[in-house]
Amino acid sequence: xxxxxxxxxxxxxxxxxxxxxxxxxxxxxxxxxxxxxxxxxxxxxxxxxxxxxxxxxxxxxxxxxxxxxxxxxxxxxxxxxxxxxxxxxxxxxxxxxxxxxxxxxxxxxxxxxxxxxxxxxxxxxxxxxxxxxxxxxxxxxxxxxxxxxxxxxxxxxxxxxxxxxxxxxxxxxxxxxxxxxxxxxxxxxxxxxxxxxxxxxxxxxxxxxxxxxxxxxxxxxxxxxxxxxxxxxxxxxxxxxxxxxxxxxxxxxxxxxxxxxxxxxxxxxxxxxxxxxxxxxxxxxxxxxxxxxxxxxxxxxxxxxxxxxxxxxxxxxxxxxxxxxxxxxxxxxxxxxxxxxxxxxxxxxxxxxxxxxxxxxxxxxxxxxxxxxxxxxxxxxxxxxxxxxxxxxxxxxxxxxxxxxxxxxxxxxxxxxxxxxxxxxxxxxxxxxxxxxxxxxxxxxxxxxxxxxxxxxxxxxxxxxxxxxxxxxxxxxxxxxxxxxxxxxxxxxxxxxxxxxxxxxxxxxxxxxxxxxxxxxxxxxxxxxxxxxxxxxxxxxxxxxxxxxxxxxxxxxxxxxxxxxxxxxxxxxxxxxxxxxxxxxxxxxxxxxxxxxxxxxxxxxxxxxxxxxxxxxxxxxxxxxxxxxxxxxxxxxxxxxxxxxxxxxxxxxxxxxxxxxxxxxxxxxxxxxxxxxxxxxxxxxxxxxxxxxxxxxxxxxxxxxxxxxxxxxxxxxxxxxxxxxxxxxxxxxxxxxxxxxxxxxxxxxxxxxxxxxxxxxxxxxxxxxxxxxxxxxxxxxxxxxxxxxxxxxxxxxxxxxxxxxxxxxxxxxxxxxxxxxxxxxxxxxxxxxxxxxxxxxxxxxxxxxxxxxxxxxxxxxxxxxxxxxxxxxxxxxxxxxxxxxxxxxxxxxxxxxxxxxxxxxxxxxx
Amino acid sequence: xxxxxxxxxxxxxxxxxxxxxxxxxxxxxxxxxxxxxxxxxxxxxxxxxxxxxxxxxxxxxxxxxxxxxxxxxxxxxxxxxxxxxxx
Numbered sequence: 001x002x003x004x005x006x007x008x009x010x011x012x013x014x015x016x017x018x019x020x021x022x023x024x025x026x027x028x029x030x031x032x033x034x035x036x037x038x039x040x041x042x043x044x045x046x047x048x049x050x051x052x053x054x055x056x057x058x059x060x061x062x063x064x065x066x067x068x069x070x071x072x073x074x075x076x077x078x079x080x081x082x083x084x085x086x087x088x089x090x091x092x093x094x095x096x097x098x099x100x101x102x103x104x105x106x107x108x109x110x111x112x113x114x115x116x117x118x119x120x121x122x123x124x125x126x127x128x129x130x131x132x133x134x135x136x137x138x139x140x141x142x143x144x145x146x147x148x149x150x151x152x153x154x155x156x157x158x159x160x161x162x163x164x165x166x167x168x169x170x171x172x173x174x175x176x177x178x179x180x181x182x183x184x185x186x187x188x189x190x191x192x193x194x195x196x197x198x199x200x201x202x203x204x205x206x207x208x209x210x211x212x213x214x215x216x217x218x219x220x221x222x223x224x225x226x227x228x229x230x231x232x233x234x235x236x237x238x239x240x241x242x243x244x245x246x247x248x249x250x251x252x253x254x255x256x257x258x259x260x261x262x263x264x265x266x267x268x269x270x271x272x273x274x275x276x277x278x279x280x281x282x283x284x285x286x287x288x289x290x291x292x293x294x295x296x297x298x299x300x301x302x303x304x305x306x307x308x309x310x311x312x313x314x315x316x317x318x319x320x321x322x323x324x325x326x327x328x329x330x331x332x333x334x335x336x337x338x339x340x341x342x343x344x345x346x347x348x349x350x351x352x353x354x355x356x357x358x359x360x361x362x363x364x365x366x367x368x369x370x371x372x373x374x375x376x377x378x379x380x381x382x383x384x385x386x387x388x389x390x391x392x393x394x395x396x397x398x399x400x401x402x403x404x405x406x407x408x409x410x411x412x413x414x415x416x417x418x419x420x421x422x423x424x425x426x427x428x429x430x431x432x433x434x435x436x437x438x439x440x441x442x443x444x445x446x447x448x449x450x451x452x453x454x455x456x457x458x459x460x461x462x463x464x465x466x467x468x469x470x471x472x473x474x475x476x477x478x479x480x481x482x483x484x485x486x487x488x489x490x491x492x493x494x495x496x497x498x499x500x501x502x503x504x505x506x507x508x509x510x511x512x513x514x515x516x517x518x519x520x521x522x523x524x525x526x527x528x529x530x531x532x533x534x535x536x537x538x539x540x541x542x543x544x545x546x547x548x549x550x551x552x553x554x555x556x557x558x559x560x561x562x563x564x565x566x567x568x569x570x571x572x573x574x575x576x577x578x579x580x581x582x583x584x585x586x587x588x589x590x591x592x593x594x595x596x597x598x599x600x601x602x603x604x605x606x607x608x609x610x611x612x613x614x615x616x617x618x619x620x621x622x623x624x625x626x627x628x629x630x631x632x633x634x635x636x637x638x639x640x641x642x643x644x645x646x647x648x649x650x651x652x653x654x655x656x657x658x659x660x661x662x663x664x665x666x667x668x669x670x671x672x673x674x675x676x677x678x679x680x681x682x683x684x685x686x687x688x689x690x691x692x693x694x695x696x697x698x699x700x701x702x703x704x705x706x707x708x709x710x711x712x713x714x715x716x717x718x719x720x721x722x723x724x725x726x727x728x729x730x731x732x733x734x735x736x737x738x739x740x741x742x743x744x745x746x747x748x749x750x751x752x753x754x755x756x757x758x759x760x761x762x763x764x765x766x767x768x769x770x771x772x773x774x775x776x777x778x779x780x781x782x783x784x785x786x787x788x789x790x791x792x793x794x795x796x797x798x799x800x801x802x803x804x805x806x807x808x809x810x811x812x813x814x815x816x817x818x819x820x821x822x823x824x825x826x827x828x829x830x831x832x833x834x835x836x837x838x839x840x841x842x843x844x845x846x847x848x849x850x851x852x853x854x855x856x857x858x859x860x861x862x863x864x865x866x867x868x869x870x871x872x873x874x875x876x877x878x879x880x881x882x883x884x885x886x887x888x889x890x891x892x893x894x895x896x897x898x899x900x901x902x903x904x905x906x907x908x909x910x
Numbered sequence: 911x912x913x914x915x916x917x918x919x920x921x922x923x924x925x926x927x928x929x930x931x932x933x934x935x936x937x938x939x940x941x942x943x944x945x946x947x948x949x950x951x952x953x954x955x956x957x958x959x960x961x962x963x964x965x966x967x968x969x970x971x972x973x974x975x976x977x978x979x980x981x982x983x984x985x986x987x988x989x990x991x992x993x994x995x996x997x
Contacts, residue, residue, distance in 0.1 A: 061929040065987065068982075068983075068986065075980065097990065098990060103925070113926050114927065114928050114929070161929070166944055168929045168930055178943075183969045183983065184983040184986075296990050304935075
């Protein structure tokens with residue numbers, strides 16, 4: 001085989017950076033030879049392993065059973081009060097969901113009858129299917145005649161259905177649907193024409209005077225997505241309390257009593273006082289639907305019990321049936337029943353809306369009463385608990401979220417962000433980290449999977465053995481648990497929700513929603529067998545809502561180019577016509593454009609959410625969270641205790657900081673280049689081909705033009721300009737300046753609930769997509785390549801002074817001003833090997849937390865493994881990596897994000 | 911409705927996993943949906959097997975169990991439908 005001829009003139013960015021002594025795949029410390037595997041391996045029980053393997057062999061699958069019955073019922077009740085109509089539709093959909101119990105399960109139920117199933121919700125969003133109906137119809141017809149011999153292909157893509165095969169049609173390269181169901185799916189989409197939240201929201205958002213700017217911003221992808229109809233709920237903490245305390249029958253009785261009290265009475269509230277009757281009636285209706293749903297599973301368990309030859313398996317089906325028949329009505333009696341109850345409640349909420357990031361909260365503290373009493377009574381062993389917790393992991397890993405392709409792929413990387421929090425303080429300020437939480441950690445170590453991801457609410461008071469256990473689990477390489485600063489979160493909560501009555505006690509109930517969203521929670525009194533416990537749970541609105549993912553470097557680009565997006569040729573902002581002669585003038589213009597962005601996105605998204613709360617309000621999540629049942633009001637009527645949850649999310653913070661630092665240094669302070677020269681270099685991508693020409697948006701793949709030498713010098717200087725992450729005040733002072741402006745700026749904007757917004761600083765996967773639409777940036781980054789990840793991570797290869805220098809840079813500002821910050825660190829497994837390595841990892845974490853940082857998480861992995869996995873995905877179906885605030889199977893990540901994770905600075909020693 | 915070809919997902923012994931395959935509870939193994947059924951086949955309630963279902967076109971029909979005769983589709987599983995009446 002002939003050796004390919006290498007064209008030396010077409011150098012890759014990676015090679016050029018290496019020549020300049022700033023390799024894009026930088027290692028801090030001495031490089032380890034060979035490939036080092038992770039220290040801690042999977043060790044699930046056979047049962048859990050069997051069910052996990054079934055997941056690994058499952059495709060992301062969609063059916064239309066739930067939306068069919070929802071829509072069929074909705075049609076019947078035209079003219080009914082919206083919340084009643086919605087409740088009846090939900091009841092019909094739950095009551096008709098086909099129950100399936102997979103062999104070996106002890107915890108049962110799910111979103112659909114597919115193992116990894118989900119479904120579209122056309123009442124929220126339908127235009128994608130209408131726009132694609134011709135293509136989908138054609139694909140369905142073509143697939144209808146396809147050979148049955150065509151088989152599923154696994155490997156790259158994992159469970160994603162990336163293309164049509166057999167009688168399966170791919171939707172957006174992610175979900176598969178049987179071709180026979182495609183006509184029904186499209187018919188459902190058309191049935192919601194002009195009625196969905198998306199379409200009605202669009203109709204009314206166009207009445208906002210600044211709407212045309214919003215459209216330009218969306219087309220340019222300066223903003224990633226509308227939150228009103230894509231993911232109207234999520235990144236919040238669920239609350240399992242009421243059914244755990246009262247049982248479903250008890251809740252129906254409670255609602256009936258409340259109905260009698262409020263019927264026909266405004267009780268001083270002329271606006272929504274009368275609505276309480278309809279809310280309680282709607283809650284009764286949906287609970288009846290949930291009971292039907294549970295009892296259908298019980299019936300199926302009995303059927304399986306009767307037809308199963310294996311006596312052990314048959315007995316287990318019988319036990320499942322008995323468990324479900326009990327918890328369909330009453331308070332759970334055992335740990336297993338309580339765990340099952342939390343699972344079904346979780347799926348129930350997820351089926352109510354398109355939701356990403358519905359976090360279970362502090363499960364180890366919520367379920368502790370049952371655990372404690374079962375252990376004391378000898379009803380269960382720790383090993384049995386550990387297996388149930390592994391089965392719980394499988395159940396949560398199977399959760400899929402059906403949203404539009406841009407959101408599922410570009411933002412979520414197919415993840416669903418069900419974040420389980422641990423540690424922190426209890427109501428009285430004493431440390432948690434209880435025995436059940438230790439078992440959660442152990443089970444997460446034994447069965448490594450994406451969900452639920454784990455967060456340790458780091459507090460100085462936490463027991464050392466608990467923190468060491470957290471550090472040990474990190475070494476699995478799964479990236480969990482992440483560490484969040486409990487005290488910083490408490491300060492943020494008091495500041496943001498104080499106006500709604502948040503006190504220190506409630507602030508201590510904090511848990512993480514979604515990736516790393518500090519979420520308002522509360523304590524509720526649970527009584528079990530006469531003993532009272534205070535258990536935590538969510539008490540606030542979603543935080544997946546508001547202005548979501550502003551591409552900071554792209555806004556800066558528009559400032560440099562007088563408001564124009566050169567990628568699309570569209571004038572996004574009004575021309576500022578300024579010469580930008582000083583850094584301050586540049587900065588002020590950046591702030592002005594940014595505020596224009598937030599303003600138009602806030603008003604238009606407010607309208608979308610307003611349509612949602614009027615026509616598609618939550619009933620299930622509403623009745624679960626305090627204080628809806630007390631007030632008789634749903635989420636849209638401020639039924640929750642805490643409602644100031646809408647936020648402004650940024651992306652590419654450090655790319656922006658580094659770019660501002662380069663401009664300040666090279667253009668304004670040293671005057672080495674004029675602004676025009678800098679702009680010329682950016683427009684010409686520093687002499688490189690465009691990402692589009694190269695056919696890849698990955699930073700490793702960028703190729704120099706043959707005639708690109710003209711920009712070598714300026715590119716070199718931009719790359720060598722001061723960079724964040726090195727404890728260099730020149731760059732870090734810009735981060736400080738930005739945060740001191742950004743955080744209070746967001747407070748100027750108001751949600752539809754009349755509450756001030758706040759900053760959220762995570763990137764999820766948007767640094768890939770938003771990087772792809774951004775020209776080269778003054779820090780030397782090339783057009784189309786990913787931004788720096790997270791918000792406090794250094795740009796790959798630029799943090800060269802070790803982790804403590806990075807920590808100093810990251811903590812120049814007060815993290816408690818923000819809902820979060822995010823720092824990802826990639827560590828070579830050898831650096832944390834053995835018990836001594838575990839201790840080092842904890843000490844490193846502690847050092848960062850003590851500086852007032854909010855968050856850190858680790859990828860313990862050898863980059864050589866990742867490279868091999870990229871080349872041979874078929875060998876790495878189970879490889880997990882930490883991306884931003886989530887853990888994902890390597891093979892289910894897009895290449896730009898894979899490249900970005902490979903490129904992150906690798907710490908060979910700490 | 912006349913059903914020409916039976917698939918594994920028409921059988922009560924089939925435990926669906928995804929759009930391509932499931933587990934046969936009789937054989938306890940993974941099987942592809944679109945392969946021939948065996949002699950252990952037990953009909954799963956679906957709209958296409960219901961007397962109330964009337965086909966109106968490919969993969970589409972109406973449900974005559976309700977006065978409004980709502981549209982329906984033949985592959986809908988009907989194990990939870992109280993109106994299911996095997997043809």
